[in-house]
Amino acid sequence: MMFQLMSSQFKIFIREPGVLFWVFGFPILMAWVLGIAFSGDQPKEHIVALVGGSTQLEALVAQGRLSKTGPDLELKIEGLGNELVKLRPLEESEALSSLRRGNLELILEERAGELVYRFDPRSEAAKGVFLLLSRGLNQQAQTRPERVEVISAKGGRYIDFLIPGLMAMGVMNSCIWGIGWATIELRMKKLLRRMVATPMPRYALFMAQFFNRVLISSLETAILFFFAWMYFDITLQGSFALFLLLMLCGNLAFAGIAVLMASRTANTTVGSGLVNLVTMPMMILSGVFFSYHNFPEWSWPVLSHLPLSLLADGMRAIMHEGAGLAQVGVKMGLLVFTGLVTFWGGLKLFKWY
Amino acid sequence: MEPVIRLQGVTKQFGKLTACDGLNLEIYRGQFVGLLGPNGAGKTTLVEMIEGVQAPDQGFIYLFGTTWKDNRKGLQGRIGLSFQETRFFDKLTTFETLNLFASLYGQPAQRAKDNLELVHLGDKADTWAADLSGGQRQRLALGVALMNDPEILLLDEPTTGLDPNSRRDLWEILKKVKTRGTTLILTTHYMEEAEALCDRILFMDHGKFLADGSLTELLSGMGLTEMIHFELAQPLDKTSLPKELLGLDWHLDETGRQGHIKVESVILSLPLFLDWIEERGHVLKQLQSRRMTLDDLFVSMTGRGLIESP
Numbered sequence: 001m002m003f004q005l006m007s008s009q010f011k012i013f014i015r016e017p018g019v020l021f022w023v024f025g026f027p028i029l030m031a032w033v034l035g036i037a038f039s040g041d042q043p044k045e046h047i048v049a050l051v052g053g054s055t056q057l058e059a060l061v062a063q064g065r066l067s068k069t070g071p072d073l074e075l076k077i078e079g080l081g082n083e084l085v086k087l088r089p090l091e092e093s094e095a096l097s098s099l100r101r102g103n104l105e106l107i108l109e110e111r112a113g114e115l116v117y118r119f120d121p122r123s124e125a126a127k128g129v130f131l132l133l134s135r136g137l138n139q140q141a142q143t144r145p146e147r148v149e150v151i152s153a154k155g156g157r158y159i160d161f162l163i164p165g166l167m168a169m170g171v172m173n174s175c176i177w178g179i180g181w182a183t184i185e186l187r188m189k190k191l192l193r194r195m196v197a198t199p200m201p202r203y204a205l206f207m208a209q210f211f212n213r214v215l216i217s218s219l220e221t222a223i224l225f226f227f228a229w230m231y232f233d234i235t236l237q238g239s240f241a242l243f244l245l246l247m248l249c250g251n252l253a254f255a256g257i258a259v260l261m262a263s264r265t266a267n268t269t270v271g272s273g274l275v276n277l278v279t280m281p282m283m284i285l286s287g288v289f290f291s292y293h294n295f296p297e298w299s300w301p302v303l304s305h306l307p308l309s310l311l312a313d314g315m316r317a318i319m320h321e322g323a324g325l326a327q328v329g330v331k332m333g334l335l336v337f338t339g340l341v342t343f344w345g346g347l348k349l350f351k352w353y
Numbered sequence: 354m355e356p357v358i359r360l361q362g363v364t365k366q367f368g369k370l371t372a373c374d375g376l377n378l379e380i381y382r383g384q385f386v387g388l389l390g391p392n393g394a395g396k397t398t399l400v401e402m403i404e405g406v407q408a409p410d411q412g413f414i415y416l417f418g419t420t421w422k423d424n425r426k427g428l429q430g431r432i433g434l435s436f437q438e439t440r441f442f443d444k445l446t447t448f449e450t451l452n453l454f455a456s457l458y459g460q461p462a463q464r465a466k467d468n469l470e471l472v473h474l475g476d477k478a479d480t481w482a483a484d485l486s487g488g489q490r491q492r493l494a495l496g497v498a499l500m501n502d503p504e505i506l507l508l509d510e511p512t513t514g515l516d517p518n519s520r521r522d523l524w525e526i527l528k529k530v531k532t533r534g535t536t537l538i539l540t541t542h543y544m545e546e547a548e549a550l551c552d553r554i555l556f557m558d559h560g561k562f563l564a565d566g567s568l569t570e571l572l573s574g575m576g577l578t579e580m581i582h583f584e585l586a587q588p589l590d591k592t593s594l595p596k597e598l599l600g601l602d603w604h605l606d607e608t609g610r611q612g613h614i615k616v617e618s619v620i621l622s623l624p625l626f627l628d629w630i631e632e633r634g635h636v637l638k639q640l641q642s643r644r645m646t647l648d649d650l651f652v653s654m655t656g657r658g659l660i661e662s663p
Contacts, residue, residue, distance in 0.1 A: 189439065190436050194497070198457035
């Protein structure tokens with residue numbers, strides 16, 4: 001009996017090709033993406049801002065203990081795997097805005113002979129870079145005075161990075177589930193064909209879905225924002241109207257992607273696979289939870305143009321840097337373009353019956 | 354009179370399978386047409402082509418003299434339909450579902466209320482669609498199909514899988530709809546459904562129409578409309594039959610003990626049969642006589658499931 005139960009359950013499992021992909025294919029794909037493509041033999045690089053220069057570090061360069069590539073001072077960390085810290089000389093304002101965008105985790109300064117590490121200790125990544133760098137420098141020379149300065153100013157904390165990312169992810173999930181998944185379900189139930197058998201114009205269906213999503217994701221964002229304001233004192237530096245407009249562009253992009261995703265299938269198992277296929281890579285690669293600057297530098301131009309990256313980066317810029325249309329206009333344009341192209345493609349492929 | 358539905362040489366193929374094979378048909382206003390046939394006969398394909406969901410490979414379909422290609426919007430407003438199985442939004446109530454479709458057809462909310470009563474779901478107005486029984490769900494689908502007070506109503510197996518009471522309930526609603534002058538095409542594989550509702554019956558098998566007419570026309574077309582079923586203790590010896598009985602349409606099974614005779618009139622033939630049984634000393638184990646039904650007719654036309662003739 002046990003055998004029959006197991007064998008029938010096993011057959012049901014392996015006869016669902018979508019499930020097979022998610023169980024066997026997807027983990028391997030993810031392992032490849034995160035493990036091989038993005039690490040391989042290359043050392044893992046960490047970029048640290050060096051503000052105001054440092055006589056101590058220059059001395060290390062002169063002694064041949066630090067190498068210099070272009071403007072960057074490079075420190076190879078021994079005994080902790082293949083890690084490379086690049087100290088990049090930056091102006092303070094530039095360093096802070098890079099920190100806010102999540103492009104780097106830590107700022108190093110020399111003040112009166114003392115090395116000051118500035119970062120948000122609540123970010124595990126920042127703490128990791130600090131420990132690496134501090135250990136690496138101490139390996140190279142006798143102990144020197146050093147100090148940690150906690151960055152708790154608004155904009156530079158991990159939570160400041162996280163909140164806009166979560167808002168962007170909310171918009172994505174709302175559209176992919178609320179339009180994509182919902183449409184697949186309509187088709188599966190034959191409700192879609194029943195609805196288009198009425199004189200309802202077909203665009204009305206998509207319009208209603210889109211406006212619903214705009215409404216729901218606005219509500220979602222507002223609640224998250226209120227929460228972040230209450231607990232973390234997060235405020236909106238830039239224009240509220242611009243932020244709304246950016247969100248609208250984001251909704252449009254993901255609505256288009258959702259329609260394309262839902263254009264053919266009537267099978268909800270395949271549907272949930274598609275949902276994961278669209279959302280999972282972006283959740284990892286688009287810098288929602290951690291910056292895509294943790295991936296190798298060659299991938300940044302690609303990753304920063306993923307729709308979720310465009311939206312999250314744009315939201316961060318408006319929220320924490322007070323960015324205006326000039327700074328986020330291109331992102332908005334790209335989002336709208338993505339939305340229109342995918343919507344058009346989705347409509348071309350769309351199976352109504 | 355101009356037919357409301359006209360098919361001209363309609364053919365539809367799926368790969369090697371010909372679902373509809375050069376069909377010609379005219380249906381007139383107010384007719385209730387039953388499309389009967391076994392599974393795979395091509396009924397659903399035909400209905401979906403009339404619904405405009407599928408397009409024929411060859412031939413033409415005219416509704417009110419126009420085609421789906423020429424006037425989709427116009428036709429959608431005049432046609433009501435219900436697919437073989439439609440599931441509605443699980444968490445919309447019966448009334449909300451009807452109200453949604455009322456708006457899609459450009460009808461006021463009052464129409465949703467009217468149809469709620471028409472399909473006997475008044476007491477289920479606030480029930481979620483997920484909680485409706487099979488029969489109630491089919492009545493909801495019918496309520497949706499009738500939303501635009503359609504001139505043509507197309508129902509694909511509306512009572513398949515329903516219990517007899519739910520089935521009869523649906524028939525009562527359709528009889529009420531008939532008084533409005535609606536034209537109906539209904540597919541079914543329940544012969545009694547066609548007998549109860551339809552004034553015109555089309556037999557379909559292998560993508561072709563086998564017969565077309567009213568119930569009485571179809572049955573009387575066979576000439577012999579009544580049957581005597583019997584079972585004997587010993588095999589029957591036909592050679593000793595009197596010629597009045599020998600000329601009838603006999604069907605015996607392989608044991609020779611069971612079978613039926615198709616007759617013009619049981620009243621005339623039964624006494625002769627019984628006399629002969631007694632004369633030969635046969636022992637009757639069972640005897641039944643009845644009018645022929647559409648089932649008998651269908652079986653005799655397709656040859657399927659027929660008791661082998663001796």
